[in-house]
Amino acid sequence: MILPVYTYNHPVLRQKAQPIADLSDEINAFVENMFETMYNANGIGLAANQVGSTMAMTVIDVADADDEDATEGPLILINPVIEAYSDEEEEFEEGCLSLPDLRDVVVRPEAIQVRYIDRHMKEVVREADGLLARVIQHEVDHLNGIFFFERLTAIRRTLSQGKLKRIARGEIETEYPLFTP
Ligand code: ZN
Numbered sequence: 001m002i003l004p005v006y007t008y009n010h011p012v013l014r015q016k017a018q019p020i021a022d023l024s025d026e027i028n029a030f031v032e033n034m035f036e037t038m039y040n041a042n043g044i045g046l047a048a049n050q051v052g053s054t055m056a057m058t059v060i061d062v063a064d065a066d067d068e069d070a071t072e073g074p075l076i077l078i079n080p081v082i083e084a085y086s087d088e089e090e091e092f093e094e095g096c097l098s099l100p101d102l103r104d105v106v107v108r109p110e111a112i113q114v115r116y117i118d119r120h121m122k123e124v125v126r127e128a129d130g131l132l133a134r135v136i137q138h139e140v141d142h143l144n145g146i147f148f149f150e151r152l153t154a155i156r157r158t159l160s161q162g163k164l165k166r167i168a169r170g171e172i173e174t175e176y177p178l179f180t181p
Helices: 025-040 130-143 154-159 161-168
Strands: 045-047 057-060 075-085 089-094 104-109 111-117 123-129
Touching: 025 045, 025 057, 045 130, 057 130, 075 130, 089 130, 104 130, 111 130, 123 130, 154 161
Parallel strands: none
Antiparallel strands: 045 057, 057 075, 075 111, 089 104, 111 123
């Protein structure tokens, strides 16, 4: 089932997500809906609060992106925590399904170490770099109530205000369903 994507500035996108203690059939079904919603919108990552849930969970698939190093298929990260960041940083233009039409260059660490629970409730600690590291950082930000534009330089952030106001007013059209506050 395709779920509507919550947009700026719905309160659920400003909340800190709650850890998941155990998976249930209900949560597994929700995960499938998250993947369907993400693929329908041509996204490569979706955090649970973007579809109205406060669960600390994100789905990611960077396998089809234009990056020969990005071969990771569908991933579910439950209770993800980024434990370490590389000193090396990288610029990359980001977008967000909750911020339709807004794209801008964000500087982030190039590589990370992340700890999470996988779909079998097994703890995983792994390193990621490139596009996967980028998407994990963007999605973990969502689970902490942070939007990517808050990581822009002051000038770029100021320039994004007009678009943000239009998104908040629902004056935006997309090819996927939205839930505007
Ligand atoms: Zn996003």
